[in-house]
Amino acid sequence: MTKNIKTGKFIKVMNLLAGFSLITSAIFITACENDTLPGAGSIEDTTPPKAAFTYSSDPEDQKKIVFTNQSESATDFTWDFGDGNTSDEENPSNTYGAFGNYDVTVMATDKLGIESDTTITISVVEGPYQPVLKESGFEGDGDTGDGRDPWRSKSWTESGNSWPDENSVFGISGSPVSFGDQAAKLEAQPDNPRQGYQEFVVEADQNYDLSFWYTMKDDSSDPWATVSIVGVTENGPISSAVEAKAGIIASVTINDTSDPSTYVQQRLAFNSGENTTVAIYFWNDGNVETRLDEFSIDIAPDGAIPPSVSFSSEQSDINYLSYTFTNASVDATSYEWDFGDGNTSTEVSPTHVYAEAGNYTVKLTAKNDAGLSADFSITFDLHSPVTSDFSYAEGADIYTIDFTDESTTAASVAWDFGDGFSYSTTDVNATVTHVYNGGPGFYTVTLTAISSTGFENEKSTTLAIGVPKVLGGDFEDTETGDDRDFWRPNDYSGDEITGDTPYGGSSDGAFQLYNGTDTDSKTRGAKIDGSKCANADGSTPDTDTRYAYQEMDLNPGSEYYLEFSYNNADGTVVAGEILDGHFADGSNALAASLDGSSLVELQGTVSNGEISGGSDSPQWRTIRGKFTAPVSGEVSIWMWAHGGKSYYDNIKILPAAIVDAD
Structure with a gap:
């Protein structure tokens, strides 16, 4: 069953959730005020x-x-x-x-x-207990108004995830959605996979039908997401992702990518067994962008329930034609595998060696003691694997870069240096020198590694050639795993950091890459929650105020522009400053921000800046301002927000010669 996406606003009012809408509007109004x-x-x-x-x-x-x-x-x-x-x-x-x-x-x-x-x-009413799901459509009726409040681990707090091995909570999507204005989004970020978890009360030994809608992009070689029911009474308390997965009593793996613009309805039947509390737990490994919406649960008729069928596959590191299939089915007693090449198996979790590379559909049919069966299948391209990777270093001058191919199992590679020049070779793991004759700017370098069977893998990096580099300025994860490694909060003294983080990481960043290329989806960015805002003059109302600080060395006496993108509501401000000098203590940096000595201060609002992406309101905007580097060449970037939840992204320091020439 499929359903076309509704772009118009539709508010679904459920009797059990009546009254929620009465509390939403005040959340943002008081976000930065005294409570x-x-x-x-x-x-x-x-x-x-x-x-x-x-x-x-x-x-x-x-x-x-x-x-x-x-x-x-x-x-x-x-x-x-x-x-x-x-x-x-x-x-x-x-x-x-x-x-x-x-x-x-x-x-x-x-x-x-x-x-x-x-x-x-x-x-x-009398009868089987009807469970109640909170924020089933992710519309933002909870305490923070972002649609995710009940979908976190049981003891989640705003300061972080409580499970030691927990993935980040899912993001919120404004488009596409199936109903209303919001949906849950699992990002395509393997280094930052997402999940959702909500516990709720059920009646023991009762059949239920869980229903939800989803859509999945078609740009992944291994698309999947799992929605499961965890038996909390029998297996709880649940304090980790490992415990949640071990307590699954029913699950369904979704992988329909046939039409990413259309939501598909999926159902999962389960029996609560001895549990009076269960949980919905959904996740993937960041392999594909997936949106989920409109969860509902109904009492199901008495009788036997088919097994939950699912499996995963893993390619051998030794022989790329060999695959191991791990069975994750629940409440099944017999299995029949069809490997898509004419071979079959009745093992629980078999290993199969294919004769050649190609496209195969693997199907698992599982049956339970009641004689009921269900099946699940995946289609994959079997190829010799390859991983693209490279490093780079400045060569004879700032416009000459030495690139080193560090790809694994590649038969050949193709370089695209981002300035119109490209180079292909079978001489893998070699170093290539390239000179950028186009002058200062941002260049996206892509290395495509190609395996012996034609499988391709890409890695891209944007280089700032002849341009000051703001480390972590695009807020994407780095080699250290966190772009916040480059930004200090205001509570630092020397190398010691004792206070809050400089900002919250967010998947709701700008619709532009760092080199200015437009993209159809949001990138990662920085978020300042309303409770973490500064006062209107930039001073701190409490110790939890979030500021971001980074030192830079520029050419003394040269002119530059500070530029950043931002997204905020009416009445709020995203501020960026260039401070004169480096500061060993955060309190001194804050004092410099307040004493009027900043080389430039920009305050981004909904009424200034240039619209730079996104169809949702408020839209992303970009603002820039010129300044002259001091005699020392030492400057510091200082970012903060006031008035309510705000986002910023793509912070740059640009030579004025580049900007003024446009």
């Missing part, structure tokens, strides 16, 4: 209370309803449960005398006596 509630006689109350709540039944007593308070800017609560019972608890529960519909009201009040109320008609 202390006003007292009597204070200034005008700009954050009046807003009442909201959700509810769910107790699986052991379906007449008992548990209420979760979602009200904002309130300190006192009065509940009317619609059956004559009341409460003043923040998160109460109520046991009803009979099944039926009840009008439940919560009155939320702040210290100024200002009130807000909301009423929801709830249904107290």
Whole structure:
């Protein structure tokens, strides 16, 4: 079953989640403000209370309803449960005398006596317990408003992931989506794979149907993502990705790339067994960009459930024609493999040696004790593997670069130096010297390594030739694994860093590569959460304020431009400064920013800068400003934000001669 993407706004209101929309708008308004509630006689109350709540039944007593308070800017609560019972608890529960519909009201009040109320008609029904998923469509109804709050590991906090081996939480996509305005996105980033995890209550020994929609790009040689159900009661507490995978009681591997512009619906049936708490756990290894949306769970009819079928494959390092297939099926007792070349097997996890390179579809059919079967297949191109890699160093002058081919198992390589010149050779692992006669600029160098069977692998790097290099300026992962290695937060002293990170890493970066090439998808960038913002003058309201600092040496007396891209909402600012000198202590750098001695200060808003990519609002913009390097040549980049969640990317220092010549 397929469904075309809906680009228009569609808001799906579910009774169990009613009230969430009442709390969304204030999140960003107060992001950088003091959260202390006003007292009597204070200034005008700009954050009046807003009442909201959700509810769910107790699986052991379906007449008992548990209420979760979602009200904002309130300190006192009065509940009317619609059956004559009341409460003043923040998160109460109520046991009803009979099944039926009840009008439940919560009155939320702040210290100024200002009130807000909301009423929801709830249904107290008899029958199998109906699980409730939070943020099932990733629309941003939770505490931070970004659609990911309930989808983190159980004890996740904003300071980082709690599981020692946990992947980063998934990104949020604005397009394409299947419903509403947002979807979950697993990035195509092998060095930063993503995942989602949410626990919820079920009834023991009950059949359920999980449904979701997904779309997957078609640019990967090994496209897949897994959506699973983890038995938390039987296997928990779950405190790592390893434990989550070991506790899987049902799963489905998705790999349909036939039409990346169309969402496909997928279902997964499971029995809860002895579990009263389970979790949805989805992930891939960063191999392909995957979007997921609109999760739902329904009570399924009684009866046997087919097995969950899945497997992975691994090519031998010794013989590229040999593959090992690892069976990951759940609740199956017999297996039949079809390797796509006329050979079969009934082993659980077989190894198969193909006769030649080619395109093969491998299919696994699994059967359980109830006689029910299911199958799963993957198609892959069997080739001799090859990995492209290279290093480079400055040669006789700044325009001469020595490139060294470090590819493995390549039969030949092809160089593209990014300036219109290319070079192919069968002399692999050799050093090639190239002179850039086009003058200063950014050049993207690509090395394509080709195997003995024609399989190709590429590596690309953008070089700043004759241009000052801002390390980690594109916020992509580096050889050290983190672009933040090049940026210091404000709480540094010498080489010692004791405070917060300089920014949060984000997959919602600019729609341009560092060399200015437009791209259809977001790159990585830096994020400043609203709670980490500076004051309007750049000073710090608390110790958690995020600043990014990097030292550079420029040609004394020469003119340059500071340039960066940014994305922020109306009323917020992304600021970039060039400080005069290097600073051994972060407090001195902050003082230099505040004393007006900056060589240039840029404040990017929605009303200035040049639009530089993205169709979502607000759009990415680019801003630049000229400055003259001091006599010492020593300068420092200083980045910060004010007013609410903001993003920045592609920070550059450009010689004025390049910019002014355009």
